[in-house]
Amino acid sequence: MGPDWAIALGVAFWICIALLTSALPVQMRRGTWLSVSVAPIIACMNLGGPIVAGWVALIGSTEMRELRGRIPWYGTLANHAMITLPALAGGVVLHVLRGGHAKEELLWDFAATMAAATVYLALNLGLASLAVSLRSGVSLRIVLLGDARDFAGSLFGLAPLAWLMGRIYLQAGWWATLLFALPLWTTRVAHSRFVEMREMFTQTIESLANAVDKRDPFTSNHSKRVMLIASDIGREMKCSEPEMEALEWGGLLHDIGKIGVRDEILLKQEKLTREERMKMNAHPELGAEIIAPVRKLAAELPIIRHHHEWYNGSGYPDRLIGTEIPWLARILHVADAFEAMTAQRPYRMTPLTAEQALSELRKFAGIQFDPAVVDAFVRTNWVDGVPDPGRVVTLRPIPLLAQAAGRMAQVAAGATPLPDPGASPTDAR
Numbered sequence: 001m002g003p004d005w006a007i008a009l010g011v012a013f014w015i016c017i018a019l020l021t022s023a024l025p026v027q028m029r030r031g032t033w034l035s036v037s038v039a040p041i042i043a044c045m046n047l048g049g050p051i052v053a054g055w056v057a058l059i060g061s062t063e064m065r066e067l068r069g070r071i072p073w074y075g076t077l078a079n080h081a082m083i084t085l086p087a088l089a090g091g092v093v094l095h096v097l098r099g100g101h102a103k104e105e106l107l108w109d110f111a112a113t114m115a116a117a118t119v120y121l122a123l124n125l126g127l128a129s130l131a132v133s134l135r136s137g138v139s140l141r142i143v144l145l146g147d148a149r150d151f152a153g154s155l156f157g158l159a160p161l162a163w164l165m166g167r168i169y170l171q172a173g174w175w176a177t178l179l180f181a182l183p184l185w186t187t188r189v190a191h192s193r194f195v196e197m198r199e200m201f202t203q204t205i206e207s208l209a210n211a212v213d214k215r216d217p218f219t220s221n222h223s224k225r226v227m228l229i230a231s232d233i234g235r236e237m238k239c240s241e242p243e244m245e246a247l248e249w250g251g252l253l254h255d256i257g258k259i260g261v262r263d264e265i266l267l268k269q270e271k272l273t274r275e276e277r278m279k280m281n282a283h284p285e286l287g288a289e290i291i292a293p294v295r296k297l298a299a300e301l302p303i304i305r306h307h308h309e310w311y312n313g314s315g316y317p318d319r320l321i322g323t324e325i326p327w328l329a330r331i332l333h334v335a336d337a338f339e340a341m342t343a344q345r346p347y348r349m350t351p352l353t354a355e356q357a358l359s360e361l362r363k364f365a366g367i368q369f370d371p372a373v374v375d376a377f378v379r380t381n382w383v384d385g386v387p388d389p390g391r392v393v394t395l396r397p398i399p400l401l402a403q404a405a406g407r408m409a410q411v412a413a414g415a416t417p418l419p420d421p422g423a424s425p426t427d428a429r
């Protein structure tokens with residue numbers, strides 16, 4: 001067999017490996033697709049340079065979904081481009097780094113391949129996240145940090161394996177390379193298990209939140225809507241990816257403590273007595289106690305415990321003031337209040353309009369709510385086109401004077417002093 005035929009057969013072999021490893025991609029949380037085809041593509045960058053790696057990436061990244069016609073032509077074009085272009089770039093980087101070094105200088109060859117793999121993965125993750133961001137409208141930062149955080153380490157872990165695949169191909173032949181199918185398959189299984197477990201966890205949390213909401217016919221979907229509003233505010237306030245996740249799960253679970261509140265209190269249409277109010281007000285603490293044993297939800301605990309704290313220190317359960325209140329709990333408080341005001345409740349059969357609710361939020365900014373959070377909420381779609389009365393009170397109390405300042409601000413805002421949280425329309429029971 002001539003050398004040209006040997007090269008052609010070699011390229012065909014690597015295309016087959018790439019096709020097999022691309023066949024069952026796993027969809028990540030924010031929407032990008034992940035496959036273990038990075039390993040054969042990096043191996044080809046090492047073995048054949050940018051042109052061979054480019055061809056293997058172009059043909060080998062074909063997926064079953066494309067062959068079944070489930071992806072439009074521009075989607076197929078984008079999918080192939082976001083694998084082929086990084087493969088070409090990685091191949092060029094490897095070629096330049098190798099310079100005059102021989103392939104037999106193993107340590108140098110390994111280091112150059114790792115550098116090229118880093119370029120490939122960074123470009124590939126960046127382009128894939130950009131495509132998802134453009135398609136879904138979710139910011140590039142959220143998609144990139146969300147998906148890359150979970151899997152970048154695992155993908156980079158495939159780079160040394162890819163280098164080894166290339167060396168084994170050269171030393172022992174194509175058949176020995178097939179032995180790598182096993183670690184690649186187990187990596188793929190681990191990725192899909194991770195995604196499944198995460199999905200199961202999210203679904204379980206949603207079911208728990210539904211169970212609480214369903215006890216009261218007026219509050220069905222309350223937790224989900226609070227989660228959506230809080231997430232939009234979080235996005236406006238440039239929350240980090242872990243903070244966004246805490247807002248999502250914390251939003252769903254914030255009222256979980258209502259499981260421990262009796263029906264005659266939860267569903268009461270009249271004003272609650274002082275004793276009933278105390279039992280109702282225990283729900284943030286109770287919720288935090290229920291969630292405390294779940295270590296994965298540690299970041300959500302402060303949100304659940306402090307979502308009824310007031311900015312001026314007259315909330316509950318710990319009467320925290322201003323910035324003492326965890327930031328995410330301040331975000332959730334605004335989302336919770338807006339949702340509660342604009343929905344029918346047993347104690348208020350006619351919900352407020354979005355305009356009235358926004359006006360209440362503005363009135364109580366600096367008293368009940370963090371004014372910066374209310375400002376961020378005004379920029380979300382939830383109050384698109386709603387007339388905004390603007391900031392009435394911009395108060396940032398300092399700890400010692402905060403209580404007095406809070407009361408003064410209430411008078412300045414024309415509001416009745418509120419010795420008992422719950423008397424205000426802005427307070428979600």
Ligand SMILES: [Fe+2]
Nearest residue numbers: 254255428429
């Ligand atoms: Fe609550």
Ligand SMILES: [Fe+2]
Nearest residue numbers: 254255336428
């Ligand atoms: Fe709530």
